[in-house]
Amino acid sequence: MPTTLPLPPTAECYHALVARNAAYEGRFIAAVRTTGIFCRPTCRARKPKAENVEFFATTREALVHGYRPCKVCAPLAATGSDAPAFVAQLLARLAADPATRIRDEHLRALGLEPATVRRWFLRTHGLTFQAYQRLYRLNTAFKQLQSGSPVTEAAFGSGYESLSGFQESFRTVFGAAPSHSRQQQVIDLTRLDTPLGPMVAAATAAGVCLLEFTDRRGLETELQDLSRRVQAPVVQGENPHFGPLRAQLAEYFAGTRRNFTVPLHTPGSAFQQQVWQALTRIPYGHTRSYGHQAATLQRPQAVRAVAAANGQNRVAILIPCHRVIGADGKLTGYAGGLWRKQRLLELENGQPTLFTDKK
Known part of the structure; x- marks a missing residue:
């Protein structure tokens, strides 16, 4: 797992985000509440208002909090020039179809060694490529539930093969059953x-x-x-x-x-x-x-x-x-x-x- 430095103060992070300060690459991840997207400090996308942004020390934290990676700055790619070419390839496939499951046999078919992919994601982001896929699917399903989609549609539409597996994974990450997230209530959080x-x-x-x-x-x-x-x-x-x-x-x-x-x-x-x-x-x-x-x-x-x-x-x-x-x-x-x-x-x-x- 990567070693992370303490998260800088919020005001410092926002100033660096607005300035697209490359010196802060790897120091924080910026998550935008209004879009549900998280970015790296140097993202070229339009900068949000300060009250609409929160900051995390790692991409894993942003994923666990329900955010999705930005397609503009690709925050899951390495921050340096040594990013393997397979990273962009895999992330593009997931962005095109969040329900897809890229298993080890699919990686081998692409000429990639599963252990290599796993080690890179674990070293760079603190979670394996398979764990990232699971979080990505759950985040997609959560957004569907919030927009009124039935649980079954959200489950199978996000790539799960059984309702029980979806419900168990959803409860583990979000702390409540999928039906509760829509039919009962959600606690919204802001700063x-x-x-x-x-x-x-x-x-x-x-x-x-x-x-x-x-x-x-x-x-x-x-x-x-x-x-x-x-x-x-x-x-x-x-x-x-x-x-x-x-x-x-x-x-x-x-x-x-x-x-x-x-x-x-x-x-x-x-x-x-x-x-x-x-x-x-x-x-x-x-x-x-x-x-x-x-x-x-x-x-x-x-x-x-x-x-x-x-x-x-x-x-x-x-x-x-x-x-x-x-x-x-x-x-x-x-x-x-x-x-x-x-x-x-x-x-x-x-x-x-x-x-x-x-x-």
Whole structure:
């Protein structure tokens, strides 16, 4: 498996992508949410808006997240001039017919040694050529399901020979049965920029179910738990709730919005729901102690439980857990960092100009 360097910061990656900086070849892969395509840094295709791009360290990560390789820059080909000629040949065949299965006997018929092909893909991209084909077929099927195709059509149309094999592979990659991905729901995931740093937002058809700063500890685990609770896979993509969310957050940070009207979808226990509802009743510009919140819920002895449920809130800012402070008036734990909590409280007390400064 190739050795990968740490992924550069998002802003640095986007700057390199716009500049088509060849020095970043091999450092990141750019995935475009609006097209479902991933590219190398030097791709000649039209550059997307920053909010529509996310970056991965490897092509494998992009594939697992449901993206397909760009036909313009061929990101699965080697970044140097030593790319074997067979790479372009094989990728062209798959692009022309995603349902095709290029087996070892087909490779030999093309004059290629299967072990050579396998080693090259594994060394360059961290997955074998057969694994790449499987992901490519699944990604194709997923897009078909999302557009309303029946499961059987998506399965056989993407090259699977049995429904059971398709369903097992689909569940392994996407964490849900194929029928769930269309008939039930999907958790759409996007990134958005704020004056306090980038955030991750997730939403179902019912409403926004997650809004967290990207450097929150345990964010990946939180997304996995959310997927389990909603019984839906998390996929990159737009959602009707993201537009209003972006607009209302911009108004909030500009100091012109005090209340949010974006629908929320917050799965949790009955007690957690009570705690989160109590948070939304704390007026803009005011703070409450954990003890006050416990008393509000008529659970004065449950201060620690209230504090724990407060910390399990997945929807920052909209469910204003930042308005809860210690009994002594000091700021206490906040998943986004105490400095952000301080800035949010300052904003709500009439100091929006602070957001023109750097941390």
